[in-house]
Amino acid sequence: MxxxxxxxxxxxxxxxxxxxxxxxxxxxxxxxxxxxxxxxxxxxxxxxxxxxxxxxxxxxxxxxxxxxxxxxxxxxxxxxxxxxxxxxxxxxxxxxxxxxxxxxxxxxxxxxxxxxxxxxxxxxxxxxxxxxxxRSPDPEVVAAWELILAGRGRVGVDSLADEVGWSRKRLWSRFRSQLGLAPKHAARLVRFDHAARLLAAGHPAARVAASTGYADQPHLHREVRAFTGMTPTALAAAPWLAIDDVAWPAPPADPPGRDGRGRRPARPRQPRP
Structure with missing residues (x-):
């Protein structure tokens, strides 16, 4: 809240x-x-x-x-x-x-x-x-959603189906009917959210693309456009991301550098008055 x-x-x-x-x-x-x-x-x-x-x-x-x-x-x-x-x-x-x-x-x-x-x-x-x-979703649907979150969207539907013990078709059908979107789209949304927060923390788009599993920077650009209609640069300054930093004051850690180490998380930005 x-x-x-x-x-x-x-x-x-x-x-x-x-x-x-x-x-x-x-x-x-x-x-x-x-x-x-x-x-x-x-x-x-x-x-x-x-x-x-x-x-x-x-x-x-x-x-x-x-x-x-x-x-x-x-x-x-x-x-x-x-x-x-x-x-x-x-x-x-x-x-x-x-x-x-x-x-x-x-x-x-x-x-x-x-x-x-x-x-x-x-x-x-x-x-x-x-x-x-x-009214709660099936336990398998909940488990699939938690796996998507844990993997920050970098998980395939076949892998999800194997983990919960369902066929791919059954998982797609139940997940879509109970949560409102297909597992693949859910994974895209979760991965986008992770990338958006890194962009808001000031990391370059190329580095964010590499650390979040996009094929390249143009791939990240297309996904940001698809979800927001904005460029990665405009998204990084979007006021709504500052709002979420205040609601959940635990921004993601920096992506690992060349030495494999992450840096200290950036301080949350305050929302515009």
Missing amino acids: AGFRQLGPVQGDIAMVAHPSITLLVDLSEGSGIVRDSDGGRAHGSSVAGLAPGELRLGGRYAGAVECLQIRLPPPLAVAVLGATADLDGAVVPLEDVWGRDAERTEDRLRAAATWDERFAIAADALGRRLDAR
């Missing part, structure tokens, strides 16, 4: 960077609040962004205090909490569409809380009460 407050007028938009999680953006602002623009459609209020969403920008032009709570849910957990992950691949929908009638009441409780710590506690309690183990 991460909380954000903007006290002055806001101008311009911030593009969301694809992330291997389901993202809840809970708008706690007074008045019109946050404007989201997804695939050409503009709307106000809280939203849920699926895995690797299409064009999603937050911002607009408005005055007054703007507050937002960001919650990241790993896909297996999102299934158990929201029950609709498979329908969210590449989609951005209003929070109430997946949260139900309780969404507005939860927003009101969060808005009335005096501190961010109280808000985090309220959100954690609300998520916990929605947790339903009966």
Whole structure:
């Protein structure tokens, strides 16, 4: 979780960077609040962004205090909490569409809380009460997802199928239907996320490409374009990556140098006010 407050007028938009999680953006602002623009459609209020969403920008032009709570849910957990992950691949929908009638009441409780710590506690309690183990993905699907994360996306579908004891076809079908994207696409997304964080830490694109398993720098460039529409240079400065550094203050270590040793991790950057 991460909380954000903007006290002055806001101008311009911030593009969301694809992330291997389901993202809840809970708008706690007074008045019109946050404007989201997804695939050409503009709307106000809280939203849920699926895995690797299409064009999603937050911002607009408005005055007054703007507050937002960001919650990241790993896909297996999102299934158990929201029950609709498979329908969210590449989609951005209003929070109430997946949260139900309780969404507005939860927003009101969060808005009335005096501190961010109280808000985090309220959100954690609300998520916990929605947790339903009966909606959880198959253990094999969860295991495959964990293997993809552990390998930072550098794992083949055949290897995943062997590890969980399923055929390739069965793994593809169950994984896709339960988590919302195919195993190969999930691996691409996880590898992209690792590369994005290294780029944000200031490492050259060529070195990042080599250390994260891309064939060459143009291959990395194509993947960054596919997931974000940006160049690696623009991605490295994307404000959303700074937001995630604050939400999870443990940036990846430097890629190994020629001597095989990694350097001390860079300090997290602070988000723009």
